[in-house]
Amino acid sequence: MARGIRYFLSVTLKLLAVMLASVLMIVVTRTATFPSYQTSPPACEESDDDFIPADKERLARFTSAIQLQTVSYERGVGTPQELVKFSQFIQESFPTIHGSPMVRRDVVGNYSLLYRVEGSDASLQPYMLASHLDVVPVAEEAKWVAPPFSGELKDGYIYGRGTIDAKHSLMGSLEALQFLLSRGHQPKRTLYLAFGHDEETQGHFGAKVISEVLTQRGEKIKFILDEGTPVGDGLLPGVSKPVAFIGVAEKGFMTLHLEVNEEGGHASMPKPESAIGILSKAISKLENNPHPNMFGTGVEARMLEYVATEMTLPYRMLSSNLWLFSPLVAWVYSKKPQTNAMARTTTALTRFNAGVKDNVISPEAVAVIDHRIHPMSSVEEVMEFDLKVINDPRVNVKVKNSRPPAPISPYGKDSPTYMMLQETIQQIYPDALVTPTFMVATTDTGHYWNLSNAIYRFSPYVMTPSDLARLHGVNERISVKDYERVMNFYYHLIVNMDKPLETKRHGHEDEL
Numbered sequence: 001m002a003r004g005i006r007y008f009l010s011v012t013l014k015l016l017a018v019m020l021a022s023v024l025m026i027v028v029t030r031t032a033t034f035p036s037y038q039t040s041p042p043a044c045e046e047s048d049d050d051f052i053p054a055d056k057e058r059l060a061r062f063t064s065a066i067q068l069q070t071v072s073y074e075r076g077v078g079t080p081q082e083l084v085k086f087s088q089f090i091q092e093s094f095p096t097i098h099g100s101p102m103v104r105r106d107v108v109g110n111y112s113l114l115y116r117v118e119g120s121d122a123s124l125q126p127y128m129l130a131s132h133l134d135v136v137p138v139a140e141e142a143k144w145v146a147p148p149f150s151g152e153l154k155d156g157y158i159y160g161r162g163t164i165d166a167k168h169s170l171m172g173s174l175e176a177l178q179f180l181l182s183r184g185h186q187p188k189r190t191l192y193l194a195f196g197h198d199e200e201t202q203g204h205f206g207a208k209v210i211s212e213v214l215t216q217r218g219e220k221i222k223f224i225l226d227e228g229t230p231v232g233d234g235l236l237p238g239v240s241k242p243v244a245f246i247g248v249a250e251k252g253f254m255t256l257h258l259e260v261n262e263e264g265g266h267a268s269m270p271k272p273e274s275a276i277g278i279l280s281k282a283i284s285k286l287e288n289n290p291h292p293n294m295f296g297t298g299v300e301a302r303m304l305e306y307v308a309t310e311m312t313l314p315y316r317m318l319s320s321n322l323w324l325f326s327p328l329v330a331w332v333y334s335k336k337p338q339t340n341a342m343a344r345t346t347t348a349l350t351r352f353n354a355g356v357k358d359n360v361i362s363p364e365a366v367a368v369i370d371h372r373i374h375p376m377s378s379v380e381e382v383m384e385f386d387l388k389v390i391n392d393p394r395v396n397v398k399v400k401n402s403r404p405p406a407p408i409s410p411y412g413k414d415s416p417t418y419m420m421l422q423e424t425i426q427q428i429y430p431d432a433l434v435t436p437t438f439m440v441a442t443t444d445t446g447h448y449w450n451l452s453n454a455i456y457r458f459s460p461y462v463m464t465p466s467d468l469a470r471l472h473g474v475n476e477r478i479s480v481k482d483y484e485r486v487m488n489f490y491y492h493l494i495v496n497m498d499k500p501l502e503t504k505r506h507g508h509e510d511e512l
């Protein structure tokens with residue numbers, strides 16, 4: 001009997017050893033032979049004549065754009081007078097665009113701007129560059145090193161609200177268009193510029209109406225590029241080169257209104273539970289029960305695979321073997337807010353209101369939860385999860401607003417528009433790696449899904465980990481060098497969009 005057990009144990013151990021060796025061999029082989037998704041940058045054809053310098057006039061125009069305080073506060077509550085001024089300023093600053101017979105300008109939804117630049121070949125589907133005119137309000141003004149609406153130049157940086165969200169792309173694309181038109185260039189492919197005026201409050205009166213206008217015109221758009229993820233410097237662990245992140249999708253959102261109504265009364269005779277207490281418990285449950293970690297099920301995994309061959313060894317091994325290490329990477333991602341946001345649906349408590357007086361038991365408590373929904377989840381799934389976690393019928397849960405996660409746009413070598421974008425990025429950042437990702441924030445593109453199936457989000461400036469807090473935060477800024485890159489990126493993009501998408505690149509058929 002003992003012999004039998006010994007035999008069984010030894011066979012089991014041998015089997016385990018063989019299995020371990022096999023797994024190890026697969027890991028090593030995949031690490032060594034994982035395919036590279038990177039392509040070499042296109043040959044540089046650039047001359048001095050083919051470059052938009054960030055000269056005095058262009059910088060002055062950008063500064064003036066920053067000085068206009070086009071703040072969006074709440075849905076439907078913005079700064080109409082500033083928007084009108086911004087619109088007039090754009091008209092005066094880009095006379096070549098506004099005087100061109102090729103350009104049609106429409107004011108949409110009172111303040112948003114839609115430009116159509118007529119291409120010479122009507123058989124080609126138009127494309128669209130999008131951005132927005134509005135900015136978020138300023139908080140903690142005293143902490144700014146330059147006034148937030150000054151556009152002040154300091155140590156090579158332009159400071160101000162909107163410098164990276166997103167007046168850089170609005171002004172940069174206009175500068176590029178003006179540069180091209182002033183040289184007598186007529187695009188082959190019709191180009192739209194779409195600038196919403198309330199992106200920061202979900203674009204209901206701007207981008208939504210732009211989308212309706214284009215739908216009424218029967219437009220189908222070849223590809224759309226909006227503000228988005230930047231070129232990261234040190235954002236991705238294990239990669240020393242800069243990484244250009246192309247947002248091929250974006251998270252959805254759901255804003256929840258939580259309310260508890262209980263009897264109020266004199267603070268000297270409290271019941272065991274108050275409206276405030278009941279709501280606090282519900283919120284505490286939500287914070288303590290995060291939505292499931294979904295890392296590895298979507299674009300975030302491809303993001304790592306696309307740069308795997310360029311990573312230092314331990315990261316390379318993990319990224320080229322996500323079939324095995326996904327749970328480990330998922331756990332690591334959950335440790336930092338910016339990576340956690342890529343791994344799961346997030347839960348942010350953004351408002352909590354209750355109480356009227358120190359000695360009055362509040363009959364009401366309300367809170368707002370801002371969920372950002374992982375691309376592999378859904379509005380319904382998130383709601384079901386929350387209700388299960390709260391598990392308290394006294395908490396009234398209402399959806400204020402929601403948008404499902406965006407459809408995933410085509411990416412990789414089989415997508416001519418993605419590859420065109422990648423090559424344009426490489427013309428500006430020849431040393432950068434390029435990888436798909438999804439945006440954890442939302443953009444106006446949420447209103448454009450019916451217009452195109454190739455929607456990308458990218459902003460051609462460099463961002464370091466310490467810059468992340470500048471977005472919607474204190475000391476938002478862009479370097480002069482990066483603003484110059486922004487203008488030249490759009491310039492190259494407009495030029496590249498006139499080259500045949502299919503034959504020049506990867507031999508794919510591209511109908512229009």
Ligand SMILES: CCCCCCCC/C=C\CCCCCCCC(=O)N[C@@H](CCSC)C(=O)O
Nearest residue numbers: 199200201202228229230235236245441442443
């Ligand atoms: C390992 C991590 C790599 C990921 C790299 C990406 C780093 C992300 C850095 C920057 C993202 C830039 C996003 C800018 C666009 C912001 C858009 C915005 O503000 N949207 C608002 C819209 C309001 S309506 C709800 C938002 O709140 O989402």
Ligand SMILES: [Zn+2]
Nearest residue numbers: 165166199227
């Ligand atoms: Zn923005």
Ligand SMILES: [Zn+2]
Nearest residue numbers: 136165200472
């Ligand atoms: Zn923003």
